[in-house]
Amino acid sequence: MLTLVWPWMLALAPLPWLYRRWRKALPGQSAALFAPAFAGIGDTEASGSSFKQQPWNWLLLSLLWLSLVLGASRPQWVGEAVALPTSGRDLLLAVDISGSMEEADMPVGERLANRLSVVKTVVGEFVQRRQGDRLGLILFGSNAYLQTPLTFDRKTVATLLNEALIGFAGEQTAIGDAISEERRV
Structure with missing residues (x-):
């Protein structure tokens, strides 16, 4: 049976989507969420074209993020208990x-x-x-x-x-x- 030791880590999965949604400013206002370290993410060009022009880049980053979040939730395979001998040398x-x-x-x-x-x-x-x-x-x-x-x-x-x-x-x-x-x- 597959279990997650830290299932609450899955709550981090929508973080990039939320960031992408909230970082854009409304007309005439500054950005709703300003993170200088990530300021260039939306503007970054990969292989000469932006993420908006090549959606597979965004899909690849999303899969990478989901894999990271799933790994951080510590999935474990729990099987039947193995009986260890109580007597022996x-x-x-x-x-x-x-x-x-x-x-x-x-x-x-x-x-x-x-x-x-x-x-x-x-x-x-x-x-x-x-x-x-x-x-x-x-x-x-x-x-x-x-x-x-x-x-x-x-x-x-x-x-x-x-x-x-x-x-x-x-x-x-x-x-x-x-x-x-x-x-x-």
């Missing part, structure tokens, strides 16, 4: 992305793969099976970084794990920093 995964993970010494089929690609495959499958658990991801090398806080969003955890690069957190292995980071979370 909180799991923080610490993954080494130091320089040593580049070593291609893990047999996969008939070839050798680097350690990080094997970890990504195994941990990726593990993450997809953990329904109902909150997962987090810490990447460490010379330093440890919280990549994803505890979340039910398994897809994001898997995506950020797959985007991890060797050496991104430094070339050395500081597993103690990763453990300290896990305790902090």
Whole structure:
């Protein structure tokens, strides 16, 4: 269901029309509404002709204004409530992305793969099976970084794990920093 958080913003929609209508002075009088910043709007020429000669310019500006007002009213799509599991485990995964993970010494089929690609495959499958658990991801090398806080969003955890690069957190292995980071979370 589509709802507007600030529906009262739609009351601003007729403002340009009101301005255009009231800014013109009656014969022998000054302008009813004087706004120096907008004084040239009605007289502006676009591509060699005025807005009065090309009504599509006024239509385009009107559509732009209505889009702005509609966006300012904050439309939101509210769907059915998603039930989050009330029980489950909180799991923080610490993954080494130091320089040593580049070593291609893990047999996969008939070839050798680097350690990080094997970890990504195994941990990726593990993450997809953990329904109902909150997962987090810490990447460490010379330093440890919280990549994803505890979340039910398994897809994001898997995506950020797959985007991890060797050496991104430094070339050395500081597993103690990763453990300290896990305790902090």
